[in-house]
Every structure is written in structure tokens, then in C-alpha cells.
Amino acid sequence: MALVIVGWLTTACVLLYQGIYILRTGYVTLFFSKPERSRLASGPFSRIAHAFVYLFPGVAAVIILAITLFRVGTSRLVDWVIGNFGTLFWPLCAIALGIPTLLRPEQTLRRALPQHPELVNDNFVVLITRFIAAGFVLVGFAILATLKP
Numbered sequence: 113m114a115l116v117i118v119g120w121l122t123t124a125c126v127l128l129y130q131g132i133y134i135l136r137t138g139y140v141t142l143f144f145s146k147p148e149r150s151r152l153a154s155g156p157f158s159r160i161a162h163a164f165v166y167l168f169p170g171v172a173a174v175i176i177l178a179i180t181l182f183r184v185g186t187s188r189l190v191d192w193v194i195g196n197f198g199t200l201f202w203p204l205c206a207i208a209l210g211i212p213t214l215l216r217p218e219q220t221l222r223r224a225l226p227q228h229p230e231l232v233n234d235n236f237v238v239l240i241t242r243f244i245a246a247g248f249v250l251v252g253f254a255i256l257a258t259l260k261p
Contacts, residue, residue, distance in 0.1 A: 115257045118204070120177055122211075127170030134163040196259055203255040210248030217241040 133143040140162045181189060193200065213220045217238045221231060231237050 115253060115259075117177070118207070118253075118256055120173060122207075124170050124173035124177070127166045127173070131163045131165075131167035131170060134159060134166065199255070199259060203252040206248045206252035206255075210245045210252065213245035214242055214249060217245065220245075
């Protein structure tokens with residue numbers, strides 16, 4: 113149950129962020145792609161249309177989850193979250209650390225560059241960073257998958 117809810121919320125957040133990114137910048141490529149691969153929407157209508165493709169399912173996912181939550185009742189959910197807080201906290205931290213590092217490893221490595229300037233253009237280091245981040249995400253989701261409703 114927790115894996116489905118977290119996956120649903122993660123998908124909704126990524127869709128909403130991508131839609132807002134398109135509205136704000138005009139770039140229709142994914143927000144985590146490199147700037148040299150980005151392409152602009154041809155006009156304001158095109159920008160809105162591209163953003164709507166991401167915003168509509170993102171908003172729909174949040175609404176569906178909220179309606180389901182109100183049907184089931186919030187007291188049962190609150191009791192479950194309080195009872196499993198420790199088991200929920202650490203996997204969510206691992207996922208929260210892993211996803212941004214997986215999408216933009218250069219941002220994470222930028223913090224290490226003052227101490228290790230040799231890492232500036234090393235693709236192997238970027239690959240290893242992505243591998244470690246994927247491990248964090250997989251471990252987080254694996255722990256969430258073991259939770260009982």
C-alpha cells in the first residue's frame with residue numbers, strides 16, 4: 113500500500129513539476145535533461161498545450177488520491193502512519209536523496225569539486241554517482257514494499 117501511494121505521489125509531483133517547468137521556461141524537453149538538448153515551444157499557445165499534457169494527469173492523480181483518502185477515512189491512515197513512522201521515514205529519506213542525484217548527478221558532484229578538481233569532466237564518476245543513487249531509490253522502494261497495510 114505504501115509503495116503504491118508513494119509511487120502515485122512521486123509520479124504526480126514529477127508531472128506537475130514538468131508542467132510548471134514548461135510554463136516557466138518554455139523548454140518542452142524533460143526538466144532534468146542537459147540544456148544543450150533542450151528545445152523551446154514555438155509560441156505561447158504551444159507552451160500552454162505542452163504544459164497541459166503534464167499538468168492534467170498530475171492534477172488528476174492528486175485529486176484521485178484525495179478522493180480515495182476521504183472515502184477510506186483519514187483516521188485509519190493517520191493511525192497507520194503513526195504506527196509505521198520509523199519504517200516510513202528512512203526509506204522516504206533514501207528516495208528523497210536518490211531521485212535528485214539520479215536525475216542530476218552533476219549538481220551533487222559540484223559540492224565535491226573544490227576538494228577534488230580532477231572530477232570535473234569524468235564520466236565514470238557521474239556513472240558511479242547515478243549507480244549509487246539508483247541503489248538508494250531501489251532500497252527505499254524495497255523497504256516501502258514490505259510494509260503491511
